[in-house]
Amino acid sequence: MRLLRLEDDGNVSLVEKAEENKPDYAILSHRWGDDEDEVTFEDIVGKTGRSKKGYAKICACGAQAKRYGWDLFWVDTCCIDKSSSTELSESCWYQKAQICYAYLEDVFTDSRWFTRGWTLQELLAPSKLVLYNDEWKVIGTKIELADKISKRSNIQQEYLTNNTSFERASIAERMSRASNRKTKRFEDVAYCLLGIFDINMPLLYGEGTKAFQRLQEEIVKRSDDQSILAWSPSSKESKSGSLFAHSPAEFQACGNIVRSFQGELRKPYATTNTGLQIELPLVKGDDLGLCGVLSCQYRNDTMSNLALPLQKVHDNHQYQR
Numbered sequence: 001m002r003l004l005r006l007e008d009d010g011n012v013s014l015v016e017k018a019e020e021n022k023p024d025y026a027i028l029s030h031r032w033g034d035d036e037d038e039v040t041f042e043d044i045v046g047k048t049g050r051s052k053k054g055y056a057k058i059c060a061c062g063a064q065a066k067r068y069g070w071d072l073f074w075v076d077t078c079c080i081d082k083s084s085s086t087e088l089s090e091s092c093w094y095q096k097a098q099i100c101y102a103y104l105e106d107v108f109t110d111s112r113w114f115t116r117g118w119t120l121q122e123l124l125a126p127s128k129l130v131l132y133n134d135e136w137k138v139i140g141t142k143i144e145l146a147d148k149i150s151k152r153s154n155i156q157q158e159y160l161t162n163n164t165s166f167e168r169a170s171i172a173e174r175m176s177r178a179s180n181r182k183t184k185r186f187e188d189v190a191y192c193l194l195g196i197f198d199i200n201m202p203l204l205y206g207e208g209t210k211a212f213q214r215l216q217e218e219i220v221k222r223s224d225d226q227s228i229l230a231w232s233p234s235s236k237e238s239k240s241g242s243l244f245a246h247s248p249a250e251f252q253a254c255g256n257i258v259r260s261f262q263g264e265l266r267k268p269y270a271t272t273n274t275g276l277q278i279e280l281p282l283v284k285g286d287d288l289g290l291c292g293v294l295s296c297q298y299r300n301d302t303m304s305n306l307a308l309p310l311q312k313v314h315d316n317h318q319y320q321r
Helices: 041-047 055-067 085-089 119-126 146-153 169-174 211-221 247-252
Strands: 004-006 012-016 027-030 072-074 099-101 129-132 137-141 258-259 270-272 275-277 283-286 289-291 296-298 305-312 318-320
Touching: 004 055, 012 041, 027 041, 027 119, 041 258, 041 275, 055 072, 055 099, 099 119, 169 247, 211 270
Parallel strands: 027 072, 027 099, 099 129
Antiparallel strands: 004 012, 004 072, 129 137, 258 296, 270 275, 283 289, 289 305, 305 318
């Protein structure tokens, strides 16, 4: 892995470490500014970044880390060689860091840090996170501020205080926490969730909405959580019959959906060249149409399961939503 060190002369240098000999390090969470203001990997290598606006927060992070005994630190803008898609896909180091410093230029609950896609995993992954204002004065730790952060982000406090892993939340609930967050590039609405779902897949900028489609396909390969199908169309962009959601925004109303563990074990299911092969109980809906019963329910109504309206499209047991 590639880390940074703040030298005595104020320069920042790169340090290469083998993953098996990974040292202790601190990590920075921040909201990216304009591209021309951020220090890149090439700037560090060529020592051309000191004049950029973003250099100050990198040095401040390094100084803060050194003050508490961490000689090395990691910053996404300049520790990732963005010309390498492999590096980009393996860039979630937040869970492994000893501490994460969240730098909020505009504080506190109105900060745009709470509206960005990438900062969701940066909030949840580290076990220890300290929030700082624009003068690098401590606002508080994630645990100390759990109540305020929970109200601002709609994330339950148990996931912020390390009492419960966010992996325990249903897929629908995890998606819902990203539903109002924004990214600079459309594909990043999917890529910023790779760490949330522990997925590793190639990052293909230019693929547009296919990125979020691929993410959901990868999740289905690893999970039998049927709440991934509990989304609701939010716009005309969502085509009738779509199996997967168009974006996290279509999970906005899914924050209170939990998995159902009642009944028999669910049979495995998978995506095929014609759709999703899955076995669901079928019931008659209010309009006498068929509904597929999902193994998920609302947190405050554990006696009823959610159902997916279906239309039969062929005689050989094929349906579309």
